[in-house]
Amino acid sequence: MYRSLPGILILVLLFLPAGLAPAFAQQDEKRMFADRLTSLSNFVLKSAEVAASRGQEEFVKTFAQTVTDQMRQGFGVELVEAIRQEGLDPSPELSPEYQNKLQALETATEEQFSNAYFSAQVLALESMIQLIEEYQQTGQDGALKAFAANHLGGLRTLYIRAQEFSVP
Numbered sequence: 330m331y332r333s334l335p336g337i338l339i340l341v342l343l344f345l346p347a348g349l350a351p352a353f354a355q356q357d358e359k360r361m362f363a364d365r366l367t368s369l370s371n372f373v374l375k376s377a378e379v380a381a382s383r384g385q386e387e388f389v390k391t392f393a394q395t396v397t398d399q400m401r402q403g404f405g406v407e408l409v410e411a412i413r414q415e416g417l418d419p420s421p422e423l424s425p426e427y428q429n430k431l432q433a434l435e436t437a438t439e440e441q442f443s444n445a446y447f448s449a450q451v452l453a454l455e456s457m458i459q460l461i462e463e464y465q466q467t468g469q470d471g472a473l474k475a476f477a478a479n480h481l482g483g484l485r486t487l488y489i490r491a492q493e494f495s496v497p
Contacts, residue, residue, distance in 0.1 A: 359473055362464050363412045364420050369457045370408060372427035373450065374400040376434055380446045383435075389443050392494065396450070396487060404480055414472035427453070447495035454488040 373396060380393035412419045423431065430449055437445040461477040461484070468474050 358468060359415050359471070360417055362460065362468060362473060363415070363417055365424075365460055366408065366457065367412070367420050368422065368424040368427055369453050369460070370400055370405060371421065371423050372431060373453050373457070374405070375423070375431055376446060376449055376453070379431070379434055380442075383439075383442055384446070385439060386443060388494065389446065392450075392490060393446075395490075399483060399487065404483065407476055407480070411472040411476035443494075444496045447491050450491040451488065451495050454484055454491055458484050458488060 377393040377396035377400065380389055381397065384390045384393060409419045430453075434442075434445055434449055458481065461481050464477050465474060465481070468477070
């Protein structure tokens with residue numbers, strides 16, 4: 330009996346990491362999705378705030394207000410809640426890429442601003458939609474996946490509206 334105990338312990342130690350690896354991979358996948366989506370949504374919100382103050386045309390200000398309302402209320406609140414339900418902490422950070430894009434938007438000339446804003450919104454919303462669609466197909470069931478399913482339609486609507494205002 331005692332001779333087999335070290336052998337059993339060795340087997341347990343060998344196979345324990347293999348059993349934990351998928352769980353860690355799933356948590357990493359959730360973390361990467363949550364961080365990327367949070368960064369994108371923060372960019373969409375912050376750029377809308379810039380547009381609300383710098384936009385010259387009424388349609389720019391109206392669209393920016395719509396985006397701000399959606400990102401601060403349902404989308405933003407529910408995203409943070411879903412991230413916490415998954416046992417993760419929400420990251421309020423913008424990625425360096427989106428920090429640079431926000432800075433470029435803030436320094437755009439008045440003549441360039443509207444087109445720069447809508448172009449940035451189209452790209453960010455398109456990235457959010459692609460990210461959510463991929464996560465719906467490959468992500469683990471849970472609060473984040475349910476969140477993704479609930480908000481894909483609203484993001485598509487914003488994307489279509491931003492495209493309509495964007496100059497090709």
